[in-house]
Amino acid sequence: MSEYVKVCTLDDLPEVGAVVADFDGRxxxxxxxxxxxxxxxxxxxxxxxxxxxxxEVEGCTIECWLHGSRFDLNTGAPTGLPATVPVVVHFVKIDGSDVNVALNN
Structure with a gap:
C-alpha cells in the first residue's frame, strides 16, 4: 500500500458518479x-x-459505458459480463472534505 494522497475534495465529486484522478502513474x-x-x-x-x-453508477456498482460490464465498487469484482477480470480497488480515507487515496499495489 502506498501513502495516502489528497486527490480531490467531496465537492469535486458528483452526487452520484465518478471523476478521474491521475497520480503516482495511475x-x-x-x-x-x-x-x-x-x-x-x-x-x-x-x-x-x-x-x-x-x-453509470448504480447502487454500489459502476457500469462500463462501452460494453456494459459492471464492477462492484467494494471488491472490484465483475458483476456483469463481458468483463471477467476484477479491477483493483484502492484505499480511501475522508479527512474533513478531503478525499485521500492510497494505492493498493
Whole structure:
C-alpha cells in the first residue's frame, strides 16, 4: 500500500458518479455511490481498456459505458459480463472534505 494522497475534495465529486484522478502513474476513478460512500478503483475497464469514470453508477456498482460490464465498487469484482477480470480497488480515507487515496499495489 502506498501513502495516502489528497486527490480531490467531496465537492469535486458528483452526487452520484465518478471523476478521474491521475497520480503516482495511475488513472484512478474516484466514485461516489448511491449511498454517498466514496470508492477508488482503477479507471480502466478490464474488458475493453476504456475509462470506467465515464460509466453509470448504480447502487454500489459502476457500469462500463462501452460494453456494459459492471464492477462492484467494494471488491472490484465483475458483476456483469463481458468483463471477467476484477479491477483493483484502492484505499480511501475522508479527512474533513478531503478525499485521500492510497494505492493498493
Amino acid at each position: 488513472r484512478v476513478a474516484i466514485v461516489r455511490d448511491s449511498l454517498g460512500e466514496v470508492h477508488a478503483i482503477d479507471d480502466t475497464c478490464t474488458h475493453a481498456n476504456v475509462s470506467l469514470a465515464e460509466g
